[in-house]
Amino acid sequence: xxxxxxxxxxxxxxxxxQQSKRAVAGDMVRLMDNLGHPTFxxxxxxxxxxxxxxxxxxxxxxxxxxxxxxxxxxxxxxxRCDARFAHDWYHWFFFAQPDKPERAIAVDPDAWYGSKAQxxxxxxxNHEEFxxxxxxxxxxxxxxxxxxxxxxxDREHEEADRRAGRTVRCPTLFLWSTxxxxxxxxxxxxxxxxxxxxxxxxxxxxxxxxxxxxxPDDLTAALHGFLT
Numbered sequence: 602x603x604x605x606x607x608x609x610x611x612x613x614x615x616x617x618x619q620q621s622k623r624a625v626a627g628d629m630v631r632l633m634d635n636l637g638h639p640t641f642x643x644x645x646x647x648x649x650x651x652x653x654x655x656x657x658x659x660x661x662x663x664x665x666x667x668x669x670x671x672x673x674x675x676x677x678x679x680x681r682c683d684a685r686f687a688h689d690w691y692h693w694f695f696f697a698q699p700d701k702p703e704r705a706i707a708v709d710p711d712a713w714y715g716s717k718a719q720x721x722x723x724x725x726x727n728h729e730e731f732x733x734x735x736x737x738x739x740x741x742x743x744x745x746x747x748x749x750x751x752x753x754x755d756r757e758h759e760e761a762d763r764r765a766g767r768t769v770r771c772p773t774l775f776l777w778s779t780x781x782x783x784x785x786x787x788x789x790x791x792x793x794x795x796x797x798x799x800x801x802x803x804x805x806x807x808x809x810x811x812x813x814x815x816x817p818d819d820l821t822a823a824l825h826g827f828l829t
Contacts (some may be wrong), residue, residue: 603628603654604743606734613746619822620746621754622655632658639663642828645814646670648747651755655796657769658762666828670812671781672821673793675751676759688784696748703742710735723814768799774827775803776820780812 602625604610611619618624629652633641643664645653650672657664667743677687687694696702706713714735720728734740775794777783783790784805791803806823808816 602649602747604747606730610739610743611661614814615740617746617749617752617814618754620743620750621758622652622750623659623754623758625652626659626687628655629656630663634661640665642666642668644668644670644824645672647810651675651751653754654769655758657771657773658767661770663825664771666771667798668824668827669773669794670776671778671783671810673783673787673790674757674759674779674797676763677793679752679756679785689782689786693748693752702745703738706735706741707738710741721813723808728813729819746804760796763796770799772800773802774799774823776812776823777803778808778810778812778815779805797827817819 602608609626613619613702625690630642633639640663643653643656643666645651645668645681647670650669651674653667653669654674657667678690701788711732723731732739773794775791777790789795789802793805794801806812808819812820
C-alpha cells in the first residue's frame with residue numbers, strides 16, 4: 602500500500618485523504634489494470650482489510666471475491682468503542698494526533714512496534730524488512746497518516762455507504778486469528794460483518810495477529826478453498 606514499506610510517499614493533504622482507503626484502493630485498481638487484470642480477488646489483513654473493503658464497495662465490477670483478515674470496518678469499531686477498546690487500541694487515537702506521534706516513535710521505534718513483531722514468529726527476513734520500515738521517518742509518517750485518514754475521511758466514507766445501503770456484492774470471506782482480540786472485542790466478529798456483505802462466510806484460524814507468518818499453512822488452505 603502507498604506509504605508503507607518501500608512504496609512511494611504521497612504529498613500530505615490537510616484532510617489526510619492522500620492516505621485514505623479510497624485513494625489506496627484506486628492505486629490497486631490502476632496497478633492491476635496495467636498488469637492486465639481488469640477483475641481480481643482482493644485479500645487484506647489489518648489495515649489492508651479496510652482497503653480491501655473499500656475496493657469492493659467502490660469497484661464492485663472489478664473485485665470478484667473479497668477476503669478480510671483480522672479487522673472489522675472502521676466505523677463499526679468506532680461505534681462500539683468503550684473503555685476497553687480505548688485502552689487496548691489507544692494507538693488509533695494517539696496516532697491520529699498531529700506531530701506528536703512522529704516525535705515519540707522516533708526516540709525508539711523498536712519499543713513502539715516490537716512487542717507483537719518478533720523474528721521467531723515473523724521469520725528473520727520479514728522482521729528485518731519490518732524494522733527497516735519503522736526506522737524510516739518518511740514511512741512512519743505515512744503509516745500515521747493512514748490512521749489519521751481512518752478516523753476522518755475513511756469513517757465518513759463508510760458511514761455514507763451505510764446510509765446509502767451499499768454493500769459488498771461479491772462472495773466475502775472473513776478470517777480472524779484466535780490469539781488476536783477479535784473475539785474478545787466483538788464476541789462473534791462475523792456478526793459485525795453481516796450488514797456489510799451480501800454473501801458472507803468465515804471462520805477463525807489458530808494464530809496470533811501476524812497470521813500470514815505464524816500459520817501460513819492454514820491461511821493458504823482457507824484462501825485456496827475460497828478463491829479457486
